[in-house]
Amino acid sequence: MQLFTTLSGPPAPLVSTPIDGSRLSVNTPTYSGTATPGSSVTIFVDGSNVGQTTANAGGNWTFTSVNALTDASHAVYAQATLDGLDSPNSTTITFTIDTTSPIAPVVTAPLNGDILSDNTPTYAGTAEPSSTVTVLVDGSPTGTTTADASGNWSYTPGTPLSDGTHTVRARAMDNVGNTGPTSATTTFTIDTTHPTVTISSSAPNPTNTGPILLSMTFSELVTGFVAGDISVNNGTLSDFAGSGSLYTATLTPTAAGLVSVSVSANVAQDAAGNMNQASTVFTIQYLPNAILTGFAATATTVCVGSPVTFTATVENVTGSYNYTLTNGSASSLTGSTTNTAFSQTVTASGSGLQSFSLLVSDNGQLGSGMTSVTINSLPMATILTPASTTLTCSTTSISLTATGGGTYQWEDNSTNAIRSVTTPNTYTVTVTGSNGCTALATTSIFSNTVLSLEAGPSLPQANVGVVLSLTATGATTYQWSAPSTASLTTPATGSAVSASLTTAGLQTFTVVGTTGACSQSSLVSVTALPGPDLSATLSLPDANFPASSSKDLLVQVQEVNGSAATGNIVITLTVPTGYSVSFDNSLTSINVSGGSTNPVSVQNSKWQVSSRVAGRQLSLVINSGESVGAKGTLSLGFSITRTTATGGSVSNITINVADDSGGQYDVNRLNNVYARIINSL
Known part of the structure; x- marks a missing residue:
């Protein structure tokens, strides 16, 4: 049996970076991992050997490629060789090289030139999806936010901005750290101040003229302000016009007195949307000139001494007003009244065409009118009389002659200019001239027709049966009469008569003396005594x-x-x-x-x-x-x-x-x- 030894290579190394599925902004990335210590690690990128490195005693290895990778998806694996034996390939790691910076974000809110009333405005815009957006306000980073998958982003700061002009920019950084350029600068204004409005007029206060031109001046440009936003007391508005910060209107007072105008709050807004504050109430005292209409005399032609009534309608006055009525002779009639239907009567004086003026005054406001009246002179009425105007016993009538006019009428309604009177009295004639004016003339006729008749007895008292003498003087002829208790013993027509007292007591005799047309009576009393004498x-x-x-x-x-x-x-x-x-x-x-x-x-x-x-x-x-x-x-x-x-x-x-x-x-x-x-x- 043949014995042999089978030698095996080191285990497959491990690639730890880049991480599988990662994106890298460096196109010469560093690869690292672990392998059998001392082993030679071959790195394969996209199937090609890009280089070798040796794992250190700890089994760690790193390798940086000198050849730049294209921006794309790449794959990397490693193989370890130790003692001539190769390990299996490591697991393939897929990664993406992305060295392209994101495009500059777009700031869509606020818009350039916006005026905002919110001092913590929300900034918004678009950027590379999923990129990190840094918001820079007035050149300083304020905070960051992340664009969503659609690339939309927004950011609301916590620190309020001061009122004034500000700028905002944005900068995006993708998920591999590529930072793009800064966005275009958006300039905006923070305005948290509510507009104020001032109502003014060039008319003096108080004023006697109307209508009155009003100006409504806002502290800044506003919109939404209309005539209906103006409140008026004792007046009406018309001709409303204007825009921006200046508006005008015509104020017509309804009646004399205090006129007030005001603008309510929250009726107009500035560019930032701040609603206006209420105005201070504008007031003006309207004291219009009194208006005189229809000033005229009830008669345009009168005679001297006749009453003349002047009438007029007085308007634009409150309560009592003063008046001065001046005639052509420069004399004046003054007074005060509350009656707007003016009526005053004066006595005509002077003569000819005269101008009359009426001046009325109410709270220093004046009104005037003028009219003319022809004043005719009176006839020179005279009664001509004789040198003596005394009726006597021999002068029993006096002739009176009226002169100075065309027609005459005496107090007894007779109309002849010449009149004969026979009794003492005051006689009056009305003389009418050719102009129709009349005058009176008066004269007095006196009488001296009383006789100085004196009469008396020879004795103031005598015994009953005594015959005494009664004597009268001061007349031409006499007529005596005796009471029933006495008798006359001589003819009753002499200046001296004899009277017999037949009854005791007071015996009164009467004598009437006559001279011409005059006669007078007198009484003569004698006491008849009843005792021994x-x-x-x-x-x-x-x-x-x-x-x-x-x-x-x-x-x-x-x-x-x-x-x-x-x-x-x-x-x-x-x-x-x-x-x-x-x-x-x-x-x-x-x-x-x-x-x-x-x-x-x-x-x-x-x-x-x-x-x-x-x-x-x-x-x-x-x-x-x-x-x-x-x-x-x-x-x-x-x-x-x-x-x-x-x-x-x-x-x-x-x-x-x-x-x-x-x-x-x-x-x-x-x-x-x-x-x-x-x-x-």
């Missing part, structure tokens, strides 16, 4: 006294009123100087000097002397218990002697009944004294 008389028919001669005289005390006179009756006989008087109360009769019925009985015994004065005056008092009966008479005898009286002298003897304050024996003092003239021969 003593009246003394003295009888001395022969009153011529030779030197040293004596004569007896008779004194009779009579009651003339029909009532007995009682009490302390006193009588006094007084003779002139140069004479003396004596009384003898024992005498019962005397021979009256020159008397025709001597002797005459006397009742001296009923009297006694109560006093003597220088032999010239004797006062006698009736004895107690004696009286003078009603209508009775007591006779007394006295003796008078001429003593020293100068021859040829004339003087009086008087007998006087003393006044009786008590009315027991005499109620009428007017007939208490009686005098007799005596002569000294």
Whole structure:
């Protein structure tokens, strides 16, 4: 039997790199693996021997090919040789050489020039599928992401960007580490600021003009802003226009007062999509000028002194407004009112065509109007009269003549220019001129037709039965009348008449005096006394006294009123100087000097002397218990002697009944004294 030894080669080596199915960016890859230590390892690439290496003591081997492989799929296996014996081939490893860099990625978001309101924007684009995309913002890597199988990628950073302009680029690296070029630079803007809007107008505040041009200015360009986004109070908007950051509109106030305009928030957006902030409310005080329409006078032609009413319609005022109405004479009527239907009346003055102006003022805002009125002058009304305008008893009518116009009308509606009047009064005529204006003239006619009639009695009082005189003066003719309790004893047509008192009490007589057309009446009153009335008389028919001669005289005390006179009756006989008087109360009769019925009985015994004065005056008092009966008479005898009286002298003897304050024996003092003239021969 033949013995032989069978020698076997080393086991098949192991190729560990490249890894089966891997992709390599190096076209001269390094192959490595394990084999029997010390064995020679032959590397076969794509079936061709590309080189040998020796496994080290640890069994590890490596080999780097110097020949570049093409970019493609390749296969590599190894065979170990030890002691001349070859091992089986290793497992074939398939790998791909890829030395081609990925193309530059495309950044699709944001777009170049975009303005973004998100300060952590998402970057997106396309790149080599499955490649690693590095995102560079403002030149610095921000992060990486992987493109999907379709090549789409996106990346959202965690750190926010500041507002402003930024750039973004992308760079792709494939799975073998090939890094491609950087993408084109995309420039974008981060804007997180909300636009502001300011409303303004060049109109003054307050303003009296309208409409008002408004400007709405945004802090940046915006879109979506329309007229409906503007809120208006007390006004309306029109003619809205504009774009970008500047818009305009016309504001028409509805009424006087505060007008406000505002823009709401979130009605417009900037390029970044930031919605606007609400505006500050714009306000303007609208104080429009007052508007006057229809200013006119109710009459365009009037006369001086006539009322003229001016009317107008006043608009654009609130509450009370002031007005000044000025006429052609430069005088003004001022005031205030709330009535928009203006109406004021003035009195026309001056003459000719005059301009009237109306100025109204409300909160400093003015309105005015003008109109004209023709003012005609008044006629020069005059009443011509005689020099004297007084009616008298002889001048019983006065002629009045109206002048100055075309027609005349007196207060009694008579229309003649000339008028005759006969009574005192104030007379007025209305004179109408050719222009239709009227004026009044007035004159007064006076009267001096009252007579100065004076009348009176001879006695203010007298006893019943006494006849007294009534006298009147101041007229040409007279007519008397008596009351029923008295009577006239002489014709009633004289200036002096006699009247008899027939009844006690006040008796009133009437006299009417007449001169020409004038007459006047007067009353004369006399009191008829009912009590006793003593009246003394003295009888001395022969009153011529030779030197040293004596004569007896008779004194009779009579009651003339029909009532007995009682009490302390006193009588006094007084003779002139140069004479003396004596009384003898024992005498019962005397021979009256020159008397025709001597002797005459006397009742001296009923009297006694109560006093003597220088032999010239004797006062006698009736004895107690004696009286003078009603209508009775007591006779007394006295003796008078001429003593020293100068021859040829004339003087009086008087007998006087003393006044009786008590009315027991005499109620009428007017007939208490009686005098007799005596002569000294």
